Structures are given as structure tokens and as C-alpha cells.
Amino acid sequence: MATEETGGLLVVVVDVNPVWWGSSKRKEKTSSTLPQCMEQIMVFVNAHQMASPQNKVAVIGSHANESRYLYPRKGSADIHQTEVLAQIKSKDGKYEQFAKVQSDVMKELKDLIARNPVVSHTDTLLSGSLAMALCYIKRMEKEAGVGQNLHSRILVIKAAEDSASQYMNFMNVTFTAQKQNVTIDACILSADSGLLQQACDITGGIYIKIPDIEGLLQYLLWVFLPPPSLRSNLILPPPIQVDYRAACFCHRMLISIGYVCSVCLSIFCAYSPICSTCHTAFKIKAAPLKLKKKKKSQASGI
Incomplete structure (x- = not known):
């Protein structure tokens, strides 16, 4: 039976840990803020949707207290329903789909930070966010139907340091992604992550630590926008030595x-x-x- 291509599903996991983004040490290195970083991420998300009309996207915010879907929003309709897009008026010539994604992400991000004014611990719940991403990918693959092929991958934009207490949960998620043929990519904003190095190496993804947050968009478009099937034809940064x-x-x-x-x-x-x-x-x-x-x-x- 011939398979029908349905595009690619990209799930972006963003580290929105308020402890790291508000730390004085981070402010000494760069002046970029979380809203500015989110604007660059939204440009990357829109570029992924422009690559193919069948491409799908989801954004998950990884907080210190909880993990939440920033897009699609909880209780909202499917992100590709034309009825919902028809109700959105275009502003400044912006495509309705892009306006909806950016509006939903910023609303959920503000609500996430407002509902968690007190941070109980400084560790980002990254393993839980990755588990949510795999559950969403599994649901979308079931909805795709028989004979349709959906290429799924996860991009983690990490800021805070690793938490060794999440090691077992993190490795369980990594091996689950390997079994489901889901690629995990990592874009590191601060200190290196040994856990994500292992996850990228196991699932065949790309791990890169950017030198400056202000150039985040350049690395996202250059390294992480092409699907894994095309990366062998590109000149990408050399692989790093994995800390196992x-x-x-x-x-x-x-x-x-x-x-x-x-x-x-x-x-x-x-x-x-x-x-x-x-x-x-x-x-x-x-x-x-x-x-x-x-x-x-x-x-x-x-």
C-alpha cells in the first residue's frame, strides 16, 4: 500500500524557567529577555509552517512548577481547522495561521507565569515536557489515519542547568522516543546538558550550544529548520563528544x-x-x- 505524505510534525519544548531568565548572572552575559527569545522562536515556527502546507506544529512551555501546552491551547479546536482561521482577521497583512499561533502562545505563556508566582524549586520539568510531547505525537499519528506517514520530531530549547533527579524519567522518555522513531534535537542557551547530549545521540538528533542568545534565530533556521531526511546533504556543525x-x-x-x-x-x-x-x-x-x-x-x- 502506498503511503501518503502528510508533512512533518514539529513539537518545540521551550524552557521558560523564571529563575534562570531572571538571574543576574544571565543578565551580565546577554540582554535578551524571554519575550525577545519567544519572538525569534515564533519566526522559526512560522518558517516551519511555510515550508509545507501539511506541516504541523505544537509548542510546550517547560516551567519549574508545571509543563503546559502553549499551542494548541487546552480546549481549543484543532490547529488546522479552517473554520477557526476564518474568524481571525489579518493584521498588517499577516497570515491568519501565523497570527493565531503567536497569539495563543503569548497568552498561554503569560497565564503560565502569572499562575506560578512562587517557584518551589529551580529545576525545569524537562522530562515531563518531553513526555507530553511524545503523547501529543502519538495522538496526532493516530488521527493521521492508515497509510499516512507523519514525520515527527522534537526540538528542545533549554536554558537552565540539568537536574540529576530527573535522570531516570529522562532516559525512559529518550528510549521511548527512539522506539517511536522520533528525533530529539537540542538547542542550548547556557550550560551544556549531558542528558540532552545522550538523548540527541540515541535518537539521531542534533545537539548544539549557541554562543549568543541574540543569534538564536540564525541557528534555528540554519540547523533545525531542515527535516532530518535532508541533513545529510547540508554542512552542519560537527558532532560533539557525548557525556554518557x-x-x-x-x-x-x-x-x-x-x-x-x-x-x-x-x-x-x-x-x-x-x-x-x-x-x-x-x-x-x-x-x-x-x-x-x-x-x-x-x-x-x-
């Missing part, structure tokens, strides 16, 4: 050498007689004594 360190289950620290439970494969930085995950008690066996080999007497020469 794992996070221990006891202190949530990235380690290179540790102890692994033989039952549940939990990782620990220090030895413990009982596994804290599956409560398995380990039996300590005494190492056998090594016998010293006797030196053979050398035969005397004649």
Missing part, C-alpha cells in the same frame, strides 16, 4: 564509576549492603586466596 555519565540513585550525582544492583540495575556511588530501590540484600563473598606460584628451578648448564 549516569546519575546515582542515592545522591543524584553524575558519576563515571559506581556500583550497579544486579536485580534492578540501580546505580550507586558508594557500596550499600541493601539496594534502596528494590531492597535486595547482597551477600558478600570472601575472595579466594591467591596461591603464589613456585618458581621453577633453572637447570644448570653443562
